[in-house]
Amino acid sequence: MKRIWIYQADRIFSQQESVQILERVGQFVSSWTAHGSALAGKGYVKYDLFLIFEVDEEQAGVTGCSIDKSVHFIKSLEQAFDIGFFDRLKIAYRDAEHRIQLVDRSEFKELIRSGIVHSETIVFNNILTEASEIESKWEIPFQESWHSKIF
Known part of the structure; x- marks a missing residue:
């Protein structure tokens, strides 16, 4: 199963911001681990508004620590780009x-x-959790x- 996390920003990114965020996401995902095992993950920006992380849990399962790492990373994006990803309003x-x-x-x-x-x-x-749902339920x-x- 491929698990996903969808983070909606509190504003639309500029094209330049999308490129810069995507570069940082690529760097983060390439070093994202769970108990020392590399996660088969990817991250992408959709519609200059959403940041989506995807992990193939058949390769290596996500742990609380690996989720914490992703949240810490997203908070660093918030500060760097003056964007909020946790505003549910x-x-x-x-x-x-x-x-x-x-x-x-x-x-x-x-x-x-x-x-x-x-x-x-x-x-x-x-609030979707499975990558297979993106096409039909997002x-x-x-x-x-x-x-x-x-x-």
Whole structure:
């Protein structure tokens, strides 16, 4: 099984930031270990907003220490780029033109009330844990998401 962690930033990266973040992610992943064993992992930036880590646990299993290392690394990215990856108060969705929008929860609620966000609006399900789910369960209609239960 390939396990994933999806971190949504609190703002869209510039193209230059995406390149720089990806370079640092590559360096981190190449040295990422669990109890001394190299992890078969990769990291990538998606839509200049999401940082995704993936590990093939059939090669070597992830441990609490290896997860701590990744969190420490992400916190270093936050400081270096003045970006937050642990702000759960922002919601990403696709607008009518399919562009990604990032708003805070109160604004998202208002968009629902006004009908701009509706049952078919695509939202991002960042709580996935398996890489096989990315294609079919990451960008999903609002009505099928955890968001619909909260808002």
